[in-house]
Amino acid sequence: MTRIIGIDPGSRHTGYGIIESERGRARLIVAGRISTAAGTVPQRLLQIQQELGALLAEFTPDEAAIEEVFVNKNVQTALVLGQARGVALCALAQAGLDVAEYAASQVKQALTGSGRAEKLQVQHMVKVLLNQQGRMAIDASDALAIALTHAQTRGVRASVASVAGLRRSRR
Template identity: 55%
Template sequence: MNNTRRILGIDPGSQITGYGIVDLCGNTVRYIDSGCVRLAKEEMPVRLMMIHQAIGELVAQYQPQEFAIESIFVHKNPNSALKLGQARGVAICAAVLAELPVSEYAAKSIKQAVVGQGGADKLQVQHMVKILLNCSGAIQSDAADALAVALTHAHHLQTQHRRQRGGVSSAWEG
């Protein structure tokens, strides 16, 4: 990869939406920023607007070229799944309005890419994100999850680049 790709990773949530921003330059991934949008005290329509505004502000401030988000997974509580779906939809809409390509990754794939096992817990993800990005301070759980999404996308882009450079194609590309 000749140029740097800035990736905005999102861990959507109806109460807390985490974000993580990394730069991918060749084989190096560098931490840029991370944090959380806290929404719990607001009514759902206001939360959705806040997610949309926050992502718009992050895009304006950091100018990412890539947007990655965790795919929806089945919840035991249908109401929670609906709220999560709304939060994801608003986040994706903000990315599409900013003309960013959207990539989605399943939770198991993210954990596999960052920790090495799809059943890893949140503490393992936090720990590996800190190691992989050489961060010394504490990273909040939702922000670490968003950084893990961004790292997964960075790995995907690196693999895609190696395939193109080597002339290798894959049935997985689509």
């Protein structure tokens, strides 16, 4: 059983989701979002670091995955998002976790079969895969989608490594 944390970074709302994954099955442990208080950017970044650090200490994930920054037309927004992502990366590194990074299109492709899926489609698939009902913050479902993508990707990598090992041992 591998415990994976997914992070959807944001300066106002940072989504997190922790799952346990084993042999292609995933189970929800906890999900939510860190909503920063009004304040300066440094104050909000500190809040993200502290709350994420507390989550990591409480739930002790084995692996971590985070969304890559998508740079759009608003450079200022991308810079602030990059700062929030940097703080999350530091908290994950401080907890001793290796971090996998996934583009939003990779996550959408992995969960829905389309790299252009809408957020609500991704959220629906997260709920189906984790057998969840009711409301879920979009930031939390995005973070869970990242964790699920990592679980799926690591499973494929393990299978490929296993096959490669078998081929080498037959030589």
